[in-house]
Amino acid sequence: MEGKILKQRYLLKGKLGGGRLADTYQAEDTQMGAPVAVKILYPEIASNAAYIGKLEAELKVAATLRHPNITRPLDWGSEGELYFVVSELITGQSLREILDGGEKLPPQRAARIASDISQALEVVHGHSLVHGGIATNNIFVSDIGEVKLMDVGMAWVATGRGTPQFISPEQAQGLAVDARSDLYSLAVVLYEMLAGRVPFDAPDTQTVVYKLINEVPAPPSSTNPTVPATLDTVVVKALSKDPALRYQSAREMTADLLHYLEGPGVPVVAAPVEKKSSHAGIWAALGIIAILAIAGVILAIVFAGGGTETVQVPNVVGMKQDDAKKALEDGGLELGNIEDQYITSQSQEVGVVVAQDPAAGTSQDKGSKVGVTVTAELAMPNVIGLSQDDAVSNLKKAGVKVVEVNKTPVDQAQAVGKVVTQAPSAGTLIDPDTSVTLEVGEEATQAAVPNVVGLSQNAAEEQLEGAGFAVKVEEASSTEVPQGNVIQQNPAANTEVAKGTTVTITVSTGPPAS
Structure with a gap:
């Protein structure tokens, strides 16, 4: 199972253990570059269609939960005969x-x-x-x-x-x-x-x-x-x-x-029985009289038609928002504040009620409002190629709150001032609090490549990196250049290139084996 990629995204690594429902693997979300845990359900469980139906219904709700003591599912689905559930990876x-x-x-x-x-x-x-x-x-x-x-x-x-x-x-x-x-x-x-x-x-x-x-x-x-x-x-x-x-x-x-x-x-757990003083009977009697008087007033108001009618709050969790609104109105209530819970997987349905306040079954005055939490979708926009201002503006309009902009040297003049990379990638499901990082091109500073041919590998790397270049090392045999010294370099010495450019040096491994 190790090395298998699920959904062209989750690369399975080492097995963490087995439980009563599934084997659990450490994996990498290659799209987000983040570690995750992947449960592979046992075949006899994965083949139970009734269970899978209930599982997916619960996972859709669980994925919307936000609490520091809850590890929530991030994604799920099947591939071939395998059924898997992806969740946050907790080390401990x-x-x-x-x-x-x-x-x-x-x-x-x-x-x-x-x-x-x-x-x-x-x-x-x-x-x-x-x-x-x-x-x-x-x-x-x-x-x-x-x-x-x-x-x-x-x-x-x-x-x-x-x-x-x-x-x-x-x-x-x-x-x-x-x-x-x-x-x-x-x-x-x-x-x-x-x-x-x-x-x-x-x-x-x-x-x-x-x-x-x-x-x-x-x-x-x-x-x-x-x-x-x-x-x-x-x-x-x-x-x-x-x-x-x-x-x-x-x-x-x-x-x-x-x-x-x-x-x-x-x-x-239970109210203690208190010992009453000699005056307890008097105070109890006065209390009863007062309660009866109040009750009489309340009854009078009710029978006079002045009481407030109460209704029972229906359960709207699992309904589409419009259906929930109708169910509440049919029950004598109104749809109140609507909050969003952002989906984390395309397998989750958008526009479904996942929580309500007050809870189902409670009594409320007729006409009261019931708040609901509804699933919503926010996909990362594609802003590559846009100017920094336009990219940030588009992200803010989409609902993203946190945008970090970094500058990176570019060779092409048309890329200066434009977004050249973004993370997360376009189409990734995010929420408004996801931190988005943009790399915006800036004109690269030109510099001459030092001549490192004939130097030792360490000396060559030190000189190139000190001049602001990245270094790639390749090896080749040579009968002329001592082992460990540079045979050639690319770009050649004194070439004007952008700082940050990778300079490839070929290092001698000595004479070829006879």
Whole structure:
């Protein structure tokens, strides 16, 4: 597989490893000159048309996500019998590698990693995605300490190949899953970071599944006494068998993790029952009277026809913008602010809603506005041959915000003041924050080429480079010129050429072998 080029763009290099869905390779995006990771799906998965359909639907949404703790897909497609997914390349270690051998992390460090992933899940779930495959092998800590959630959009639930020790009870039983299933899996990851082992394990998958469905896990502190009660509470709540007893959103779990990290105290799981003073009954009675009075006023307003009608926000994620507008209007709402998410692959559809605010299912006053995020396309314009001013103007009109201009010497007079190279190349999908670099021609300074014939290679290179020329070295045998000395040069000595021109020197290898 190494050396293979996919889509005439992605050059496969060394294999990084294999997982439950695919083999992963380090690769080079030859169009952008950037390192990437390429997953090659296993044949039995790639041949499942139903799965590929779900995969591509999720990848289209995942590619629009922007969060520092999410590694997003960049491109995907098939070539022959191969199906591949391209993503950002993260160099570092997976949590699996860090925790191998029963290693434990300090509670603060474990909670920080968990909170980073929980915040990433807020974004994932806000786009109506469920990861479905969270485990220690797809959470990475980069070389600079960034925590990254991998494999977002890989449609794990559809494969049935989640890691048994990390999936939720409902996922193990093939039941419907939602965001709370991901929170269960994250709690297993947090448990292993704290305790050095997962809550349920066994030599065979069947026993693991039986345990996670039927047994109650001991808190992490039973294995690691340094784990505080605050963190025990977070883990135990998120590991509840019943999804209704877990955190109901990633935002809730994040809040409790940050509460632990920012200071002492225990997250509020249930309101405590307070002891009432002798005056408590009086104040309670007055409170009830006040509430009833307010309720009476509200009821009076409603029955008089003065109440505000509320409607439920429909789910418009996945719809085209015009269809979403109509669905909202049919439901008594209006289309509000529209934000762009720029596609990163031609396989992604433009004009599709990938997020909405407020979320589907929430109640809003009739006539309220619902903001949406819609996929958009920005292809790098071709500005080669244009003047610097025209090129920059065209890029700004297209939406590019960052343009860097460098000067480069040119021989042809017609190229002076014109763009001679651009990066990224024309047609490349970019977003407004992509940094664009233009090389604009300037008149080359002419200089005479020094005479280096007969000099040693080192002396010749030093003299040419000092005069402002590039050097190319070729070798040839010679019975007249000593080994290591220059036989000839091109351009010839004293020729007037532009500085920066490459001068080729031929260096003697000595007499030819007899």
